[in-house]
Amino acid sequence: MTGPTRTRRRRRTPRSDWQLPLLTDLGVRPERQKLLVVVVSVVAALAAGAGLVVVVTSLGSYAPDRRTGAALAQADAALPQTFHGWSSPKLFDPVSDREKDAAPLTEKEVFAQKTLTGEKKLRLKLVAGAIDADCSAALWGEELVEQVAQAGCTQAARGLYLSSDGRYVGQYTLLNLRDGQAATELVESLKTLYRGGWTLPLKSEKAAFPASGYTEAGGYALGHYVGLVWIGRADGAEPTARDDYVSLALTLRGAEKPVYQRVVAITGPGS
Known part of the structure; x- marks a missing residue:
C-alpha cells in the first residue's frame, strides 16, 4: 500500500476533479467535460515530464545587467526560476476574438471565488x-510591456492567494488581449522573455513572494486571454517531495x- 502511494506522488499525476464541479455548475455536458479532463491531463503530464521543479539553466542565467528601460525600476523584483507555456485548447475557440467577447472583465466576475479548492x-x-x-x-520589463501593448491588452487582472496552512503563495494574472493569435505569440515569447520581465506581485500584509525565493510559473493561452500562474513557498525555499506543485x-x-463562463455564454451550456 505504501509503495504505490509513493509512486503516485513522484509522478505527480493530478486528478482533474476540481474542474468537473465547475463545469457542471455551468451546465456543460459530460462529453465536453471529458474533453477538458484530457486537455488538463496532457498539460500535467507535459509539466511533469519537463521537470517543473528543475531550474532551466540551459536557457541561460539571468543577470541584472540584461535589464533595460522599464525593467531597471524593478531591479529587486521577484522572478520565477522556471516557466512553461501552452497554446490554447479548442475549448476556448469561441473566445478567440475579443470582438465576440467585448464586455470587459469586472471585479465581481473575476474575484467571485474567494477560495480555490484543490x-x-x-485551499x-x-x-x-x-x-x-x-x-x-501590472507588469515590468521593457520588452514584455511593449509586446503586451502591441497585443492590444486592455486589462490585467491579478489575484494574490495564500494557502490555508500558510505554506504556499500564488498569483494568477489574466491578460485581456486582442485575439487568440496575440495570446499564443505572447505565451511563446514568454518562454525566454520571462527572464527579463514578469508580472508585478500585488502587495499584501498577508502574503508575498520573497524577493530571492524560489518560484515557478506557467502561461496559458485561453482564446484571446493569457493566464499567468505564479507559485512558490511562502518561505522562499525550493520545493521538496512534500510539495506537489502540479x-x-x-x-x-x-x-x-x-473565461469558462464566457465560453458557455457564447456557445450555450449544451454545446
Whole structure:
C-alpha cells in the first residue's frame, strides 16, 4: 500500500476533479467535460515530464545587467526560476476574438471565488485583487510591456492567494488581449522573455513572494486571454517531495472560471 502511494506522488499525476464541479455548475455536458479532463491531463503530464521543479539553466542565467528601460525600476523584483507555456485548447475557440467577447472583465466576475479548492485538502484564499486598465501597471520589463501593448491588452487582472496552512503563495494574472493569435505569440515569447520581465506581485500584509525565493510559473493561452500562474513557498525555499506543485498550479487555475463562463455564454451550456 505504501509503495504505490509513493509512486503516485513522484509522478505527480493530478486528478482533474476540481474542474468537473465547475463545469457542471455551468451546465456543460459530460462529453465536453471529458474533453477538458484530457486537455488538463496532457498539460500535467507535459509539466511533469519537463521537470517543473528543475531550474532551466540551459536557457541561460539571468543577470541584472540584461535589464533595460522599464525593467531597471524593478531591479529587486521577484522572478520565477522556471516557466512553461501552452497554446490554447479548442475549448476556448469561441473566445478567440475579443470582438465576440467585448464586455470587459469586472471585479465581481473575476474575484467571485474567494477560495480555490484543490485535491489533498489544498485551499487557496484570495488576499488581494486588482484589475488594471493600463496593463503596464501590472507588469515590468521593457520588452514584455511593449509586446503586451502591441497585443492590444486592455486589462490585467491579478489575484494574490495564500494557502490555508500558510505554506504556499500564488498569483494568477489574466491578460485581456486582442485575439487568440496575440495570446499564443505572447505565451511563446514568454518562454525566454520571462527572464527579463514578469508580472508585478500585488502587495499584501498577508502574503508575498520573497524577493530571492524560489518560484515557478506557467502561461496559458485561453482564446484571446493569457493566464499567468505564479507559485512558490511562502518561505522562499525550493520545493521538496512534500510539495506537489502540479496540484498547486491546477488549483490556482481555478481562477480561470470567468473565461469558462464566457465560453458557455457564447456557445450555450449544451454545446
